[in-house]
Amino acid sequence: MARKFVQLIIDKQVAQVILNRPEKYNALNFEMFRELDEVIGELKRDRKVHVVILSGSQGNFSSGLDVKSVSKSPIQAVKLLFKWLPGNANLAQRVSIGWRRLPMPVIAVLEGVCFGGGMQIALGADFRISAGDAKLSIMEAKWGLVPDMAGLVSLREVVSKDQALLLTMTAGVLSAQDALSKGLVTEVVDEPMVRALELAAILAKTSPDANAAIKMSINHSWNSSIRSLLSRESFSQIRLLLGKNRLIAAKRQTSEPDKVYKDRQARW
Incomplete structure (x- = not known):
């Protein structure tokens, strides 16, 4: 299936999912949300895939929600947030929690910026391998919003309550090492994609x-x-x-x- 903003490449047992809007630092527009949701569904059905690597194109993971793009269409905003029941996940939440629901390990490769909605997506992965110069932030409060893409499901498992409050209320930008010390990332390495491929090969050796x-x-x-x-x-x-x-x-x-x-x- 041809997609414009998300690439899916499957090589033997490893699937690579690439956010592909580099001119906007892989900011999330409505089409990218929809395509990510489709890819998650496709991977869930593919019993041959053993490991998923999630990354952004051209040196950035994602700068977060493209507010200008989404706000141009009220219908798109409604489609992002609509859910039949309060406890269900809407489209915006599925692109984060969907990685947790996949029956295989998911490794996020974090380079460049990983802000707002990008951080929410990364929190859905099982492992987050970061470059040393990456910048990370849970940035929604900067715009007067609450993080609402289900990233808090994972955040409450990897940091203490006071740190979660501090990170979300201040919308501060963290270095990779600061993120590692707080538990937001799994590892900080010089070449995160190389490390992700190595880890994927190790995980693929397990049933x-x-x-x-x-x-x-x-x-x-x-x-x-x-x-x-x-x-x-x-x-x-x-x-x-x-x-x-x-x-x-x-x-x-x-x-x-x-x-x-x-x-x-x-x-x-």
Whole structure:
């Protein structure tokens, strides 16, 4: 499917998703929101993809919402924010929380600027690999707004409550090292895309079903009761024990290190 603002490149088991509006520092217009949502849906259905790498084109992740573009059309603003029920995710929220809902690891490569809506999208990833000169900010308060793209789902898991308040209320711009010290990013390296590809290769050596089960279990159990956690672990383990990839994983550790995994189970 041809897309204008989001590129999807799948090479064997690794999918690369690239925000592609470089003349605007990959700012988010309505079409990019829609295309990101489509790509997330496509990846969720693709059982051959084991790892996703999310990045921005030409040295920037994203400067955030293109307010001027979206405000030109009230209909587009309504489509971004509309939801049937308050607890559902609207289009603006799905492009962040959607990465958490994918049954495979998602690695965000952060270069240049990662502001506002861009930071909300990055927070949806499982790992954030940042360049040393990247700048990051949860910037919505600067415009008199609350962060409303579901990034707070992840933010509450990676920073303390007072730091979350400080970051969101001040809309301060952080260096990569400051972001690392607060837990907003996973690693700071000289070549984040090289590191992301290395990490993707490592993750692809694990059973795709095991990765899916681990991600689902951790995300759903992080703040749930111990009883829910124990139940989810048992359910996942039974599914893994009955699956073909568990046997392949065992063979890869012993007699057949290059044996290829089967496609991921249909639902996780």
